[in-house]
Amino acid sequence: MISFGKPLKIALGLIVIAGLIIVPMNFNRYGLFILSQWAVMTIAAMGLNLTLGYAGQVSLAQGAFVGIGAYAAAIMTTHGWPLPAAIVVAIVLSFAVGWVLGYPALRVQHHYLAFVTLAFSTLAFLVFRNESWLTGGIYGISNIPRPHIFGFATNKPLPFYYVCLGSLAIVSLAVWWLIRSPWGRAFMALRENPLRAQSLGIDTRRYTLMAFAIGSALGGIAGALYAPLTQYIDPVPFNLSLSLDLLMMVIVGGAGFYFGPFLGAMIAVLLPEWLRFTEGYYLMLYAVAVMLLLIWSPTGILGILDRYLAERRTKAASALRAVAKSRLETVQ
């Protein structure tokens, strides 16, 4: 069963990756923009999935970190710095701020923590808007350049889509490694039962702060890509609603599942676009679809799959047991 499943999974993965590389070559600018947006939002949602899904810390501040990354990239690249340097700064900055934001999480949990991070989100928005000497205030920053990667200009939509997709691939690999490392297991232990985790010798304090810092850093990367993608930023896209959107992506996709953010971002970014043919009703239909999904499966889309697989495994195990039992009976 397993020996058959693994090659199938790998083949499926390769098909999806090849599809993501080849199919968009025929897309128009709009399609490419939406797909790039999906890649960027997936990165941000993966960060929140680490903080929320794996480490169990409710954060309503991920949108603010996307904003921090976006402003870092916008300010630096419009002053002539290359984008990779801006991404590094975005990572370091978001990591540091995320670390500091982690401290309240040591004292409060659940909805109290949600309120603390919500306050931070509002604070970040006010800073973006009011510190106009740095952020351009309400006028925002325009003409954000797209980078040259190894001498190739990425001004056009297709090359920049590959920049976003490539970044997503790198981040995905890093996260894949992280959640399979002792760190990832420590995060999960933290989520399942902090007391027991501590009794097993896990420094819960350090891992809580880490969960926030790493998750935030991924938000920063997403922001640093968002700025050159839209080429204009102002404070509005980074208000609380982005944090809520990202939260929805993680929950709808399936919090704590590796592929959750990919699916969640697809639903949040692509589904409204697919529903646009219904004109004035598309946001309503979208909201209803999300609500129905969460009523049907509070653990998200991957939760459905998980339940289905678990059921099959149980059935298979019961069948095996029944066979074994009847054999035992015949022997007797």
Add this chain to the structure above:
Amino acid sequence: MKSTLLAGALLAFATATSVHAQAIKLANVAELSGGGATVGTNWKNGIDLAIEEINAKGGVLGRKLEVSHADSQSNPGVARAQVQKALDAEPYVLLGPGYSGSVKVTAPLAAEAGIAQIMGGEAAELTQAGNKFLFRTSFGQQSSMPKVAKYIHDEMKAKTVAVVWVNNDFGRGGRDVVVKELDRLGSKVVADLSTEAGQADFAADVGKIKAANPDAVFVYLNEEESARILKELKRQGVTAPLMGETTLIGQKVIELAGDAANGARGHVGLTTDAPVDLIKAFREKFSKKYNYVPDHNGLKGYLAVYMVKATTEKMGKVDPKKFAETLHGLTIKAADEPGILMDVTFSDTGDIDRQSFLVEVVEGKQVVKQVLPKVK
């Protein structure tokens, strides 16, 4: 038999496509949901009304107008995606968006595609970047605010002025221009107060105005907030004359503020309360169709479509590439094209020049005190 059928089908198909090709396609991207939903909905309804009228009279150069509407969710990122989608369908002209931020992020796309964009944003800087494809439907703040500052200095004879503004791109843009102009004319700004959109309590702000004791107060807030500050100004007994722009003396503000609105003055570029017969007729048609009185965004959407009509008829053909070139420097007279409502001239930067009005609220009614002429 078969071949006849096939030929028939082909013929039907050809006729269908040629009829289809005859329609002139416009694309509208506006704030149909989110914070700017009122702006976008008024704008959209204005467009639909104009198109319905024009098509009922046989269209433009004998061709019907057709428009697609897309929702920007009042978010510049989404606006960009939607404008990209609209441009991929190669429209004749792009209409919208209404928010200055969304215009800023989409204008380079339209310019790159060589498609004219007729939009509702009023921020001063939009037309100052040298974009050859961007057109306004109303005054930019760089045109209206100097008129306001001049009135405060010359007519109100104010040596000291308090300025209250709402901290978004609309309020900040207006504040920046008016403060600069007042400074140039020699009126001193003694209080410079920023407020939040949706703010409910203006007691502290009015307290500061009172403490500064200015000769005049310039108020630049959204409609509901304007009404609230007018009430608070009256409550705290501020007697300095009040000056504003379209949003201070609109019908909605007068309804909400009641007595407190009396005496407030303002410069009005585009309003359904303007003493112009064609605008009154528009207001009637609009309210009949949609059951509410439009704000200036309804007018803007309506005008945008008539700008397309007048320009196309001037060219005598449908040519998206030459459209922007023709509209620059064009004067459209209301006598020739009633849909344009007032005589208007478009500058080389896509800015607009037309009459505007100085209004005062007297006993709960707008009274036009002066008609400010076109600059050129």
